[in-house]
Amino acid sequence: MEDIILQMQDITKVFPGVRALDGVTISVRRGDIHAICGENGAGKSTLMKVLSGIHPYGSYEGKIIYMGSEMTFKNIKESESAGIVIIHQELTMIPELSITENIFMGNEIVRRGLIDREKQRRLAQELLERVGLNLDPNTQVKHLGVGQQQLVEIAKALSKNVKLLILDEPTSALNEADTANLFKLMRDLKGKDITCIMISHKLNEIAEISDVVTVLRDGRTVETFSVEKGQVDEKRIIRSMVGRSMENRYPPHESKPGEVIFEVDNWCVEDPNIPGRMVCKRSNFYVRAGEIVGFAGLMGAGRTELMRSIFGQNYGSFICGSIKIRGKQVKINSVSEAIKHGIAYIPEDRKNFGLNLIDSVRKTCVSANLKAITRGWLLDLDKERQAAEKQREELGIKTYSVDACVNTLSGGNQQKVVVAKWMFTEPDVLILDEPTRGIDVGAKYEIHRLINGLADQGKAVIIVSSELPELLGMCDRIYTLFEGSITGALDRSEADQEKLMQMMINTQDAYSNTCADINA
């Protein structure tokens, strides 16, 4: 009989309006490195949060059997004392504190009410040696590179007597040398009877390091298969990741693309925090009037960064590139200039970037174009009310009054308010970043209908989405992004999920096939 350390049975986790996990079952053998892969939103992170107690026992359905007995974790502390430690994609170190202090954060070694610094330091030194870091444990974490920080995180996990280590996309911020280093350590740990679960969608890494792969899709387990002799069937993984039936219905739409009205050439943007790291690499694309163009890419591909840098250099440091609107080159240095040139951007994070949640629907609807309701020096509040009522009717915003505060609205209606706000600027080019994230099916359909309506009015529409079916159902043309580069463009007729996924993870043959398209 196999030695199973962890079994998660029929895990179902429901967020209001969304079934994030739908009966996921997974079993992990002791001493394995078990990879979990899936699209954005497939439920990988949620599953790990259930396992580590971030989503406490009782907030999900199903059973967790760990080392032979059922677990009911209510918080991270409980899961950690059982030896399950999760290392998140965004590292959670405190940069101003030393390595030692970070390792023992929350688990300080205390003698007579005071922290025993000497003992902590000694233990930290040992832990650092175990993860192969040759550093003074008194070094402040801010002086460490990302790779080193990751190793410190693992050292921290070891200090908690870890039996099952969960790594959430551990290599997403690492370079090749650091990645190799990390993998070496993982193999090391494997020899010491520590089991690893690794979330990743990098196929080459999965092939290199893991013993077993489980693919998740739409909150369900699709299949689990072992990696034999460092070989994985990439096609099989891709098919599992995307191979859902098109169960979502999209409103029928026939685009009538006109001439090209929006062009971006040779667009390069640098990461504002990491000098030298390019988040957009020589991107070229165009959109026709009345056309809906999609942008696909996995997390970290630079989709949002590209759009926000185009929208008045709201993100990053501009390096080079040009924007042409209706064939005329324009200089856009601020958001208000972007608005003036007829560009609208609906951000992906509605609550933090799209809305002032404590404002009323009425004021929000006109907030990006106050000029339109200004008469002389003063705002014309009657015009404002008329405009808001008109938007409410046209977009079907469900609220008892336009004076209601936007945070009393449901997610779908909030999103409609954001759309209303930007329609009021009368844009020619409308960029929608994850327009239907976190809203229910009915509201999605309505938003999609709105988008089609905008295209019919002759606007150039750009949709950025993590949901491939949404892009395939809505767009006339789809660009794919990988690590800041546009890796290809497909027409609706030739695109399918597998092709797109191949271009999004940039397997070589897909890239060379589509290079011609970029230049076309």
Add this chain to the structure above:
Amino acid sequence: MKHLKQILGTEFRQFTMVIALVALIIIFNIATGGKVVTPSNFQNLLSGNAYVLVLAVGMLMVIVIGQIDLSVGSVAGFAGMVMALSAREFNLPWWVAALIGLAVGAIAGAWQGFWLARFNIPGFITTLGGMMIFRGGVIWISKSISVPAPEELKIIGAGYLPDWGPNTGLNNSTVLLGLLAIAAFTWSQLHKRRRIEKLSGKKEPLWPVLVRIVLVGLVIGYITWLYSSGRPGTSFPVPGLILVVLVIIYHIITQRTRFGRHIYAVGGNKSAATLSGVNVRRTYFLTMLNMSFLAALAGIIFVGRSVAAGPSDGTGWELDAIASVFIGGAAVSGGIGTVIATMVGGMVMAVLNNGLQLLGVGADRTQVIKGFVLLAAVVFDVYNKQRGRGSITGRLFPAKQEQPKPTEGTPA
């Protein structure tokens, strides 16, 4: 209940504080045996607190953008001193000196706004620095001695409106102002009703409007009578009039201009404001500049009261101004608060001061009580907002329709 709601209109939420204020005045009046509601006490109440309320107007805007200004007392003292000195040393006419004082305030505000807008230094820090810089500055330039100011400033600081025309036993200027106020209110109410009818295409009932006009008319009439029936030669105080004009102007700025909307947008969600094309830096800069400008004005009004500028003028004013804003229901995190509510908050503080003083309560215990009132007001406000329930008035008059329940999905 429904009728009451119709009369009060939709924005009755802000009436909680007004009710508290009126209750406070009535309680103190009874406790002191009628010493509170007298013409001379009301005149003092207004001219003795006008400078703090002027500060509170600016402070409201600063707090709405999510900042704080600790330097206003020092800036007020500094501007007043510069005015007094420039009048004395260079023999300038009073109004030139006053303009110089205001200019000094504007420059001080530009200085503090610059650090906030350009380098994103929190207002708390820049104005803490400013508090020391300008306080030190006052003492330095005055050599720690009070400086007499031009006599004419008395009008601004403690003056009364002239009396003219037939002898009615009342101050005719005040009566005229009162009548103008009633006329303006009547016109605005009727105009509003016409607008609503035009917008909705439905007939609005006339009676709530009329009841409102009569009620408010009576209140204004009573206040007018109170202020005009004092000793001969007294009237509605000039500093009070300056305050009323400022409140009207700033109410319009905050509620009816693009700049006003930008203030609330920046305070409510800075990132969203930026992505809506709001120039956040400019908004920060202008708000801080305006604050110090109003501080200088407050300083000049205060100098006018005693016709002398002292080295310690303005000490501690920032705290009174901040307290007024928060008692008036502004949010510590920014984005919420109005000029009118701030004035009510400021009056609550002023009436507390005044009533306790008339009761013979010492300054020490007055301070303690004011502290508790501030805390209670903010706790009350936070408690109400936290659980998403309406204010007490909101619960007394439940909304006509149920609000749709927010449903929110956040898959990881």
